[in-house]
Amino acid sequence: MRLLQILILSILLISSKVQAQEQPEPVVNWISFEQLGDSLDSNPKPVVIFFHTDWCSYCKKMLRETFRDKEVIEKLNSEYYAVEFDAESIDSVLFDGVTYTNSSSRKRTGNYHELFKILMGESKKHVFPTTLIMNADFSVKTKKINYLSIKQILNIL
Template sequence: MKLLQYICIAILLMTGSLQAQERNEPAVNWLSFEQLSDSLTVRPKPVLIFFHTDWCSYCKKMLGETFKDPKVIEKLNSEYYAVEFDAESVDTVRFDGEIYASELKSKRTGKYHPLASILMGSKNRAVFPTTIILDTDFSMKFKKFNYLSIKQLLNIL
C-alpha cells in the first residue's frame, strides 16, 4: 500500500513539474489538500498554505512574482509541501479524514470556504493574501495577512 502511495505522489508532483518544464520554467509543486494529506502520511515536512481570492491584486502579484522566483521555488519544493487555495472556493475538500463542504453553490465575494476560515482563524475579518506555515506536527509556525516579497518569504522560510 505504501508503495502505491509513493508512486501516486511521485506522479502528481511530476505532472506539475512537467507542465513548467515544457515552458522551461521552474514552478512550485502546488498540492491540493487531498494530496497534502497523503504526502504528510508518507513523508512529514513543514507546510506552506497560500490563501487567495480571484479579486485580490496582491494575491496575483505574489503568484506572479514571489512564487515564480527560482530561490523561493527551490526552497519550497525541497523543504516544504505547498498548498494554494482559493478561499472563496465552493469545492468539497477532503483533508485529514474530514470533509469540508461549502454551503454555497457558486462563489461569492466575502463568503469563505469552511477550511479556509478554520485555518485562517478569522471568521469575521479575512485579509488576503494569507500565508500560513505549519510545522510537521501541523502546529502553527507562522501566519501573515499581507503581501510577502521574495526577500520576505525567503527570510520566513
C-alpha cells in the same frame, strides 16, 4: 570548405539556442489538500499554505512574482509541501478523512470555504493574501496576512 564550416557552426548554435529555450521554467510544486494528507502521513515536513481570492490583486502579484522566483521555488520544493487554495472556492475538499465545503453553492466575494475558516481561527475579518507556515504536525508556525516580497518570504522560510 570554409563556408561549410561556418554553416555547420551556425546550425549548431541555432539548434542549441532553440533547445535552451525549450527548457521549462521551474515552478512551485503546488499540491491539493487531498494530496497533502497523504504526503504528511508518508513523509512529514513543514507546509506552506497560500490562501488567495480571484479579486485580490496582491494575491495575483505574489503568484506572478514571489512564487516564480527561482530561489523561492527551490526552497519551497525541497523543504516544504506547498498548497495554493482559493479561500472562496465552492469545491468540496477531503482532508484528513473529513470533507470540507463552502456553505454557498455559488462563488461569491466574502463567502469563505469552511477549511479556510477553520485554519484561520476565530478571526472575523479576513485579509488577502494570507500565507500560513505550518510545522510537520500541522501546528501554525507563522501567519502572514499581507503581500510578501521575495525577500520577505525567504526570510520567513
